[in-house]
Amino acid sequence: MAALVITAALVTTAVPASAAPGGATLRRTEFGIPHVLASSYRTAGVGAGYAFAEDNLCLLAPQIVALDGEQSRWFGPAGGNLEDDLYHRWLKQNRVVERALAAPGGPSRDARELARGYAEGYNRYLSSVGVDNLPESVCRGAEWVRPITELDVWRRVLQISDMGGAEGVTGLIAAAQPPGTPAVASRTAPTGLPDVLGGGIGSNAVGLGADGTTGRTGMLLANPHFPWQCDRRFHQIHLTIPGELNVSGVSLPGLPGVAIGHTDRVAWSHTVSTAVTVTLHRLALTPGDPTRYVVDGQTRVLRNDPVTVTVRQDDGTLTTVTQSVWSTPDGPIVSIPGALPWDATQAFQLRSANATNLRTVDQWIGMAKARDVRQLRDVQARLLASPWVNTTAADVTGTAFYGDLQVVPHVTNEQEERCGLADFDGIPVLDGSRADCAWGSDADAPVPGLFGAGNLPTLFRRDVVSNMNDSPWLANPAAPLVSYPAIVGDTGTPRSYRTRMGLEMIAEGIADSGFTLAELQAMQLNNRNFTAERGLPSVLAWCRSGAPAPSAVATDGRTVDLTAACAALAGWNTRGDLEARGAALWRVFVLRLRTDPWTVPFDPADPVNTPRGFDATRPGVSTALADAVQAFAAASIPVDVRLADVQKYESIGVHGCDGREGCFNVITADVTRPDSGVQHGSSFIMATELTRSGPRTRTLLTYGQSANPTSPHHTDQIHVYNDKRWVTERFTEREIASDPHLTIRHLR
Structure with missing residues (x-):
């Protein structure tokens, strides 16, 4: 296919009724919020990729280096770079992403086109500005900044999907070497599994139905608590393909589509789930050979993949380091001396349910096309692509929905009782010497090894559902959820203080004639403790x-x-x-x-x-x-x-x-170290009322649209947040066209 040729021109005329022929039209309204009007999924991706790069190219560019396994080459081996490089080069050597793309049930044509367009849009911006003229000094003129490909986008999708799996424990993978073999790349004496979701990130989400709102319609409050720095800052985007797609919300750097957002009929958000997405398996090794293990009396051989990484030394010269990554067909070997040792009798293998999960982009497209929360539920049930989050949603019919329809290993309560050897940092350790202790599967699961939607908790309500990172149990205290596997979460245990604060405020709002949109906004920012x-x-x-x-x-x-x-x-x-x-x-x-x-x-x-x-x-x-x-x-x-x-x-x-x-309004900062700044907390906040005449939405991207300190949209919204004001979203073409701050760029 010939490369898509794109030209850029900045104009300030009225918003066009359709996208630029053969391309996309990128409009920006107040606070630099981009609205992409496109003629296809590919050109929607072009607009999204261009808008992101214009705001935050230097957030994604270092991650592309990481996905290439070249951090040690450009930045040196310290800080875990060498361990990360070994893991990502291992993924590339084994063509993990390529095989997942080609597998049955892999990404659809629309998803592939969206990802391809995203890469093209990113590259169009990079080409138009040039590496030497990038606005941020952190990557201006850097040799390591390069154009990206569709494959890079999918590698980034997998990186985020498996954030709670092998991506979070690369140091433990590097440390896993046979007894007597030193690990040339491993973090010093790891003592436990790190918080692989990144320092306690979480979220609040409240879905209100007709019985919980004054206007007798659906409302949603989205309040993810993600890092305010690094590559997990949200980027706000509105994507429109007339007659096909019209969705507004946020995504993470490098991910095409809208992960949290709304359409004209449905709104949804995600909160980090209590479901465990990985398991550890204790392998019984063959006496005299620690690279062989036994399953049901049959000897199997650990896979040994030597991986070579280029490393920059202190004097700037380059050398190479080669170390093996060891694995079984189900995942890599990991090691923690004294806790998860690889010795003469045992080794431990990590299995992640997200190891090949590229289904998220198709799920975002399907959710954006859903006409109500039941259709949204059906999309999630079919794909089970949510990697480590549950979903709270509401629709224009006044129905609220909660579902922990995500990737969950098929480990039943009975199996964990029968095969569980221990529980390590909350992760089950199963007996790897028995085939009947491997993951099972459900007929309604999209891939083997997962619980299907029929075994996962869901709830439809006309009053309210919510989640504040506790288990599904009290999504609605009047209708507790109890019938789900223990690996999803617990029941009958104390809830967090934040959950209790949220449930108290929700009950107060519903009891007082139901919520208005303004009351929902006020609840979010009242800072009650x-x-x-x-x-x-x-x-x-x-x-x-x-x-x-x-x-x-x-x-x-x-x-x-x-x-x-x-x-x-x-x-x-x-x-x-x-x-x-x-x-x-x-x-x-x-x-x-x-x-x-x-x-x-x-x-x-x-x-x-x-x-x-x-x-x-x-x-x-x-x-x-x-x-x-x-x-x-x-x-x-x-x-x-x-x-x-x-x-x-x-x-x-x-x-x-x-x-x-x-x-409820979380801001996490060490107040005894003021210079360390905000770590994470209320990042993107969205309050949406889904009326018959269209959505009424108020948003805050607390830290601003751009991570670039020289951008006018770097800290502009923090002042709005501090004043407890909100940004009135512009969703319709008329609303976009009437913005006095409107700029338009045609990407042909």
């Missing part, structure tokens, strides 16, 4: 009991004067607002609390309201407050500091609070 609302009165009473000079003994045995701390907390209204004094101290106190402060224990019959009864006189509570005061003193920060002075993004104070405190 669950532990503070329940615990602060008791802490202040304890402070008063120690007057005139309350004090406590810290963990290190020192007596700490708490007079200033008690005064700061006494003046605080329990909210995580910008001007709050005491909010930062409360956070550090809660995160250092190592004792159970509740007088009424958890009751599975009343999970929303228990445990309760915060008692500050319990042993350990005052110790945590003393420890918090010491932490502030060590950082030379006053205990009554404004939250805005210690919780910052690009030197701008930010409101919100930590989910572990019980905050």
